[in-house]
Amino acid sequence: MSQIQDNYKEVRRKIDEKCKEIGRKPEDVTLIAVSKTKPLSDIEELIKIDVMDYGENKPQELRDKFEMVSTPVRFHQIGHLQTNKVKYIINKAVLIHSVDSFKLAQVIEKEAAKREIHRDVLIEVNYAEEDTKFGVKKEEVLPLIKEIASSFRHVHIRGLMTIAPFVENPEENREVFKGMHQLLLDIKSENIDNVDMSILSMGMTNDYLVAVEEGATMVRVGTAIFGERDYS
Numbered sequence: 280m281s282q283i284q285d286n287y288k289e290v291r292r293k294i295d296e297k298c299k300e301i302g303r304k305p306e307d308v309t310l311i312a313v314s315k316t317k318p319l320s321d322i323e324e325l326i327k328i329d330v331m332d333y334g335e336n337k338p339q340e341l342r343d344k345f346e347m348v349s350t351p352v353r354f355h356q357i358g359h360l361q362t363n364k365v366k367y368i369i370n371k372a373v374l375i376h377s378v379d380s381f382k383l384a385q386v387i388e389k390e391a392a393k394r395e396i397h398r399d400v401l402i403e404v405n406y407a408e409e410d411t412k413f414g415v416k417k418e419e420v421l422p423l424i425k426e427i428a429s430s431f432r433h434v435h436i437r438g439l440m441t442i443a444p445f446v447e448n449p450e451e452n453r454e455v456f457k458g459m460h461q462l463l464l465d466i467k468s469e470n471i472d473n474v475d476m477s478i479l480s481m482g483m484t485n486d487y488l489v490a491v492e493e494g495a496t497m498v499r500v501g502t503a504i505f506g507e508r509d510y511s
């Protein structure tokens with residue numbers, strides 16, 4: 280058993296344990312292994328133990344890994360997506376977590392329609408309104424969803440995503456996660472055509488267990504699985 284395999288299993292075990300403790304079904308929480316900046320060989324290690332979901336933040340890196348990987352797996356576009364880079368991932372990313380403008384949705388629609396495919400997306404929410412983060416403000420989420428859902432036929436909104444603030448103590452993000460869950464439920468209750476609010480993508484290495492407690496259905500964990508990243 281390699282270190283990366285061990286780490287993955289440990290994170291998965293903690294999620295399962297937390298789910299049981301609070302009465303959620305473990306299979307309702309997808310663990311996305313965030314493999315950004317890491318070599319393909321790290322992904323191959325996890326493929327050996329049947330891990331299917333990987334997160335990348337750079338479109339070209341997602342494309343390259345998608346093309347080189349030995350077994351088809353699911354790649355999630357979790358980082359900011361510029362409109363001119365949609366073409367790299369449109370037929371490769373299983374889910375785009377980072378839609379934050381009508382313009383971006385419009386380009387996804389155009390590229391998907393061209394290829395006669397459909398694409399699932401999440402709306403990225405800058406819940407804590409940090410200047411350094413992408414995403415829409417909470418009060419802009421519902422109007423944006425209504426606009427996208429009524430305009431496009433190849434783009435399907437499946438839920439919300441957020442990157443919570445960097446904090447020392449994960450408890451500090453509980454209110455953010457709670458607020459995101461409430462926002463998801465509020466939007467769900469609108470029963471908007473072509474929208475299903477089934478996915479809540481939140482929680483990273485530092486705070487994924489708090490996110491699970493507050494209703495995350497996808498957590499995105501990098502460091503705890505693959506170790507520290509080297510950006511040099």
Ligand SMILES: *Cc1c(COP(=O)(O)O)cnc(C)c1O
Nearest residue numbers: 313336357483484499500501502
């Ligand atoms: C890098 C990244 C993660 C994973 O972060 P860790 O703290 O290493 O778990 C999750 N989500 C997004 C959007 C990221 O860019």
